[in-house]
Each structure stands twice: as structure tokens, then as C-alpha cells.
Amino acid sequence: MSKTLFDKVWDSHVVRRIKDGPDVFFIDRHLIHEVTSPVAFLGLKSRDLDVMYPNRTFATADHNTPTLNQHLPVEDPLSAIQLKALEDNSNEYGISHWGLGHRNNGIVHVVGPENGITLPGATIVCGDSHTSTHGAFGAIAFGIGTSEVEMVLSAQCIMQTKPKRMRINVNGTLSKGVSPKDVGLYIIAQLTTSGATGYFAEYAGDVFQNMSMEGRMTVCNLSIEMGARGGMIAPDEKTFDYIEGRTMTPKGADWDKAMKYWETLKTDEGAEFDKEFNFNAGDIEPMITYGTNPGMGIGISKSIPTAESVEGGKATYDKSLAYMGYAEKEPMIGKKIDYVFVGSCTNGRIEDFRAFASIVKGKKKADGVTVWLVPGSHVVEAEIKKEGILNILNEAGFVLRQPGCSACLAMNDDKVPAGKYSVSTSNRNFEGRQGPGSRTLLASPLVAAAAAVTGVVTDPRTLIQ
Amino acid sequence: MAYDKFTVLSSTAVPLPIENVDTDQIIPARFLKATKREGFGDNLFRDWRYNPDNSPKEDFVLNNPLYRGKILVGGRNFGSGSSREHAAWAVYDCGFRCVVSSFFADIFKNNCLNVGVLPVQVSDIFAEEIFKAIYDDASTELVIDLAAQSITISSTNSQESFDINNYKKQNMLNGFDDIDYLQNIKEDIRIFAENTPL
Ligand code: SF4
Numbered sequence: 001m002s003k004t005l006f007d008k009v010w011d012s013h014v015v016r017r018i019k020d021g022p023d024v025f026f027i028d029r030h031l032i033h034e035v036t037s038p039v040a041f042l043g044l045k046s047r048d049l050d051v052m053y054p055n056r057t058f059a060t061a062d063h064n065t066p067t068l069n070q071h072l073p074v075e076d077p078l079s080a081i082q083l084k085a086l087e088d089n090s091n092e093y094g095i096s097h098w099g100l101g102h103r104n105n106g107i108v109h110v111v112g113p114e115n116g117i118t119l120p121g122a123t124i125v126c127g128d129s130h131t132s133t134h135g136a137f138g139a140i141a142f143g144i145g146t147s148e149v150e151m152v153l154s155a156q157c158i159m160q161t162k163p164k165r166m167r168i169n170v171n172g173t174l175s176k177g178v179s180p181k182d183v184g185l186y187i188i189a190q191l192t193t194s195g196a197t198g199y200f201a202e203y204a205g206d207v208f209q210n211m212s213m214e215g216r217m218t219v220c221n222l223s224i225e226m227g228a229r230g231g232m233i234a235p236d237e238k239t240f241d242y243i244e245g246r247t248m249t250p251k252g253a254d255w256d257k258a259m260k261y262w263e264t265l266k267t268d269e270g271a272e273f274d275k276e277f278n279f280n281a282g283d284i285e286p287m288i289t290y291g292t293n294p295g296m297g298i299g300i301s302k303s304i305p306t307a308e309s310v311e312g313g314k315a316t317y318d319k320s321l322a323y324m325g326y327a328e329k330e331p332m333i334g335k336k337i338d339y340v341f342v343g344s345c346t347n348g349r350i351e352d353f354r355a356f357a358s359i360v361k362g363k364k365k366a367d368g369v370t371v372w373l374v375p376g377s378h379v380v381e382a383e384i385k386k387e388g389i390l391n392i393l394n395e396a397g398f399v400l401r402q403p404g405c406s407a408c409l410a411m412n413d414d415k416v417p418a419g420k421y422s423v424s425t426s427n428r429n430f431e432g433r434q435g436p437g438s439r440t441l442l443a444s445p446l447v448a449a450a451a452a453v454t455g456v457v458t459d460p461r462t463l464i465q
Numbered sequence: 466m467a468y469d470k471f472t473v474l475s476s477t478a479v480p481l482p483i484e485n486v487d488t489d490q491i492i493p494a495r496f497l498k499a500t501k502r503e504g505f506g507d508n509l510f511r512d513w514r515y516n517p518d519n520s521p522k523e524d525f526v527l528n529n530p531l532y533r534g535k536i537l538v539g540g541r542n543f544g545s546g547s548s549r550e551h552a553a554w555a556v557y558d559c560g561f562r563c564v565v566s567s568f569f570a571d572i573f574k575n576n577c578l579n580v581g582v583l584p585v586q587v588s589d590i591f592a593e594e595i596f597k598a599i600y601d602d603a604s605t606e607l608v609i610d611l612a613a614q615s616i617t618i619s620s621t622n623s624q625e626s627f628d629i630n631n632y633k634k635q636n637m638l639n640g641f642d643d644i645d646y647l648q649n650i651k652e653d654i655r656i657f658a659e660n661t662p663l
Contacts, residue, residue, distance in 0.1 A: 013661075016650065018632050020630055020632060021632025022632060024647070024654075028661065036548070038501075039500065039550075052654070052658075064498065078498035078499075079498060082498055127550075129547050144575075145549075145575060145576035146550040146551075147579035147580065148575075150644060154648070155647035155651060155654055156658060157647055157654055158643070159647075193542065194570070197568070198571065227542075227545065227571070229571055293485050293487065313484055315482075316484040409489075410494060428546060430489040431490060433489050436493070
């Protein structure tokens with residue numbers, strides 16, 4: 001029988017099916033960080049349970065770490081307690097731990113792939129909704145709550161009802177200045193933030209086949225923003241090239257054996273999806289959001305839509321625009337910007353810094369704009385230096401910070417002040433996401449770069465060199 | 466953590482008819498620094514509930530003494546965004562045992578079920594009826610009968626049934642949780658793991 005990629009991976013991880021209930025779902029690899037794991041360990045202790053397979057869990061510190069002076073003790077006492085708890089718990093149970101300053105440290109969804117934790121056909125979970133990132137390798141990967149973190153620690157399984165299948169096809173060629181982030185934001189704008197709730201998406205078509213692994217990660221990362229549990233892309237030569245030789249990938253005979261399995265990981269001809277969407281690459285332009293959820297995005301040359309033309313109630317829409325200080329029908333181009341943030345598990349990889357540098361090269365940072373450039377990991381940071389990107393950034397008046405989640409969720413000091421506008425390459429523009437009262441415009445690294453050198457929302461296509 | 470059994474809940478309800486309420490509003494990230502699960506209730510809807518100087522915002526429903534109860538009735542697509550279970554803990558810690566909406570985001574719904582808060586999904590029309598009944602009379606009670614899978618508006622006797630999978634339902638009725646279940650089938654899991662390379 002023809003099967004989808006999703007079905008193949010899911011079904012091979014079901015330990016037990018409960019009638020009228022969820023599947024007992026086996027987790028190959030589990031990532032943890034300092035914010036959503038402490039209570040899970042507390043739960044283990046209170047029930048007197050052990051970690052069943054410590055070698056299947058990997059810890060990294062990222063959510064509340066500072067992005068300057070990481071060699072100094074963490075100043076915020078509450079963050080310091082969480083970081084210490086992660087370290088202590090990892091040590092106590094024999095879990096590998098990449099704390100602040102460790103060369104493998106960085107954002108959980110950046111370091112997972114970098115170290116070969118992320119593999120095709122694997123099931124991967126983490127207490128962070130953007131775990132969907134790892135789907136770029138043909139894994140089933142999704143975010144879980146802390147109770148589920150406790151389940152994985154204690155029994156390597158969670159109880160999940162199998163989501164429905166969705167396929168999103170994007171065919172054609174992306175035009176100049178249109179990046180994977182724009183593809184993601186475009187799809188969310190079409191489907192809305194709840195359009196894929198209850199589904200697991202597969203991305204298919206030329207656009208994804210031609211995309212780099214970094215780009216695929218960006219797209220899969222954003223799956224959760226349309227409500228999907230996760231998104232995945234069938235592995236291909238690019239995938240295998242990326243993972244080969246990384247620390248945690250199989251080696252020698254194990255690699256050959258794994259490859260035999262991985263090569264079967266594609267949706268069979270004729271396999272059925274519960275829902276399918278088709279989009280044309282040519283319809284996508286650089287995107288920007290104007291509201292307070294990631295579905296409120298438009299092509300950068302467009303004007304803010306009227307309430308009647310969008311999904312949802314008018315009251316909610318008005319509230320959102322009022323929060324942003326915007327009005328219906330206003331153009332986005334030319335809007336004043338106070339902050340620019342390049343980073344996060346959505347756009348904190350090397351390709352994103354290359355894109356940013358391609359625009360700012362030979363220009364100067366705009367006066368009055370604060371720019372935070374935060375690599376997703378030390379590996380990314382090192383690559384930025386190695387490729388000479390750091391020089392380009394410095395010459396244009398920018399500084400590079402140290403890795404972490406940073407202003408993606410503003411748990412550390414990188415907070416956008418109330419009322420200020422931030423063009424951000426992260427994934428959420430919710431009210432207060434980047435600091436209480438902050439106003440976020442989600443966009444690609446190219447759009448962020450254009451704003452960083454002009455101080456206003458600018459179409460990057462006018463600046464591409 | 467096992468929680469209290471959930472059978473029948475009769476309570477007045479707090480209306481919050483805003484769509485796409487995300488978990489960053491339910492509990493903003495800066496309050497996620499605790500290492501235990503209690504105490505999040507004070508910061509539930511923090512930035513909608515309090516001014517920057519910590520004085521209560523009078524127009525927010527949780528600050529309106531008229532509306533009290535163990536049931537929170539939200540707008541469509543409630544709980545989107547982050548996977549933080551802290552959102553469900555905050556709802557629980559603030560005294561709610563049930564959230565009603567015409568549509569829930571997946572992870573939030575799961576998290577609620579895992580911490581003893583019952584998510585009740587109703588039709589858009591029934592959600593409208595509930596809001597109207599509460600606004601007509603704030604002392605209107607909603608009666609949620611988990612065994613019967615029904616929700617009733619006491620003042621109008623209007624009733625609707627809701628879905629919940631049988632496994633989760635039995636768990637909530639009995640106060641069991643998934644960890645209890647998994648501990649009982651560890652041998653199966655062990656055999657499965659041995660056949661599943663890392
Ligand atoms: S960068 Fe943002 S979305 Fe990604 S893991 Fe960190 S907090 Fe979560």
C-alpha cells in the first residue's frame with residue numbers, strides 16, 4: 001500500500017496503539033534546555049523514577065543565556081538557577097550537557113543538526129515548539145510540554161494521537177530577494193495561524209528540493225506557526241551530505257545500513273493526504289508582518305489589509321493593529337524601525353548571516369537603529385569569522401554577539417523596549433514577545449539588513465548588489 | 466504529576482472573547498524562570514491584566530469582580546504559540562479547572578489534559594451562546610459533565626456534547642496521568658528500544 005513519508009516514520013515508532021486513545025510513541029532523540037526541563041526532573045524525583053535512556057537525551061543552555069560576556073557569571077539570579085539546575089540534573093542522570101561556553105553550545109534546534117543528533121526517519125522532541133525545525137531532515141520532530149519531557153525522560157515515550165496528513169507543494173522558481181523565510185511566512189499567511197492545526201505537514205515541490213538544508217530548516221521551523229504539529233521534507237543527497245561525518249551520526253557499517261533505510265523515506269506515488277495545498281513560487285515576494293500573529297504577513301510592497309479581507313473577528317484585528325500603532329491600508333515600506341534582530345532557530349544559521357552581509361556590505365548602519373546580530377551557535381559564530389563576514393559587519397558598524405535565543409523570546413537582557421519597532425528574523429510577533437510592549441515585524445535576513453542600513457522598512461530588492 | 470479527579474464541574478465562568486490568544490499572553494516568557502510548577506497564577510495574562518507599574522488594568526476581565534469562577538471561556542484558536550506548559554499551570558494555578566473555546570491549539574490542549582485542566586471544544590454557535598448568557602447574567606453557571614461529555618448553560622438549559630478521547634477521559638475521571646500508564650508498560654518499551662538503534 002502506498003504510504004506517506006510521515007506515515008512511514010510515525011508507524012515505525014508506535015510501541016502500542018490504545019483503542020480510542022493515543023499511540024504510545026517512541027522517541028529516538030530528546031533535546032532539553034534550561035527553561036522547560038527543571039519541573040520534569042522535579043517530577044522524576046518526586047516519583048522516584050530514573051532516566052531510562054540518558055544517552056538519548058541531550059542538554060544545551062540557550063533560552064535565558066546572555067549574549068555578551070558569557071565568560072562571566074550569569075547576572076540574573078533566576079536564570080543562573082535554571083542554568084545550574086540543567087547542569088546538575090544532566091550530571092546526576094548522565095545526560096550530555098553543553099552549557100554556556102561549551103564549544104557545542106547554542107540554540108537547541110541549531111546545535112541538534114550541527115552535531116548529527118538530527119537524523120532522517122528519527123523521532124525527535126523537545127520542550128520547545130520550534131522543534132519542528134528538525135523535520136528538514138525527514139525526521140518527525142515536534143514540541144512537547146514539560147509533563148511530556150518527564151515522560152520521555154522516564155519512559156522514552158509520549159502518548160500522542162496521530163495527526164492528520166497535509167502536503168504543501170510549492171513549485172516554480174523563487175525570484176531574486178525571496179528567501180526560505182518568505183516562503184514560510186507566505187504559507188502561514190495563506191493558511192492562517194490555525195489552518196494546519198491537527199495536521200503534520202510535508203513540504204514538497206521544486207522549491208524545497210532546490211533549497212539548502214539551512215533553508216529547509218527555516219521553513220520546517222515555521223510549521224508550528226500555522227498550527228501544524230510539525231513539518232517535514234523527504235531526505236535527499238543534500239540531506240545525506242549534510243549529516244555525514246557529524247559527531248552523532250552513524251559511522252561505517254552502521255552508516256551503510258542507515259542509508260538503506262533513509263533512501264526509502266519518501267512519500268510513495270499515490271499515497272493519500274487529508275489535505276493538500278499548491279502554491280506558485282512566482283507569487284511570493286519578500287514578506288513582512290504588520291500585526292501580532294505570524295499569519296498577519298504580506299508582501300513587503302503591499303499595504304496593510306482591511307479587517308474585512310482577513311480571517312477572524314474585527315475586534316481582534318483592531319486590537320492587534322492598535323497594539324502595533326498601525327492602520328488599515330497603510331503601506332509597510334517606509335515605516336520607521338528602532339531595532340533589528342538577526343538570530344533565533346529560524347534564521348540564526350550561517351546562510352542567514354551571509355544574506356545579511358550581502359546587503360550591508362559597503363554600507364553603514366542607520367543612525368538610531370539598535371542592531372542585535374546573534375549567531376545560533378558557536379559553530380555559526382566561528383564560521384562567520386572564518387568566512388570574513390565579521391569584517392564586513394564591523395566595517396558597516398555592526399557588532400556580533402554570542403549565541404543564544406536572545407530577543408526571540410527576550411528572557412535574557414535583549415529586550416526591545418515598549419512601543420519600539422523591531423524587524424526580527426525570529427518566528428513570533430506576539431504582543432510583548434520581544435519585551436513588554438515591544439512591536440515585532442517578522443521578516444527575512446535580507447529585509448532585516450535593508451532595515452538596518454536605512455532605518456525604515458525597505459524592499460531589499462532595491463539594495464541587492 | 467497525578468491530579469484531582471474531574472467528574473462534574475458547575476461554576477460561573479470568566480469570558481475572554483479574544484481570538485488567537487497565544488501562550489505568550491497567557492504567561493509571558495519573562496515569568497518562565499521558576500524551577501517549580503506552582504505560583505504562575507499571579508502572572509496569568511500579566512500584560513493584559515496589569516499596567517507596567519503593576520496596578521490592575523480595570524478593563525481586563527480578571528480584574529472585574531463581576532466575573533469569577535473555575536471556567537475560562539476563550540475565543541477561537543485559544544493557546545496558540547509556544548509549547549510552554551507554564552501556560553496550562555498558570556491557568557490551573559489561577560483556579561481554573563476547565564477552558565472552553567471553539568478551537569484550541571494542539572500543544573496547549575495536550576498540556577491542559579496533562580495538568581488536570583479540561584479543554585472543552587464547542588461549536589462557534591454554542592460559544593456565542595455562552596458569551597451571551599454570561600454577559601446577560603454573570604451568575605450564569607456552566608455545568609460540565611465529563612462522564613456524559615456534555616456542557617450545559619444553566620440559565621438557558623442549552624446543551625452541547627464535546628469530544629475527548631476515551632483514554633484521556635478515563636485518566637481525568639480517575640486522576641491518573643500518562644506517566645502512571647507508561648511506567649506500567651516499561652517492559653514493552655524496553656524491548657522496542659532494543660530494536661531501535663540510537
Ligand atoms: S530561538 Fe526562539 S523559538 Fe528558537 S528555541 Fe530559542 S526561544 Fe525557541
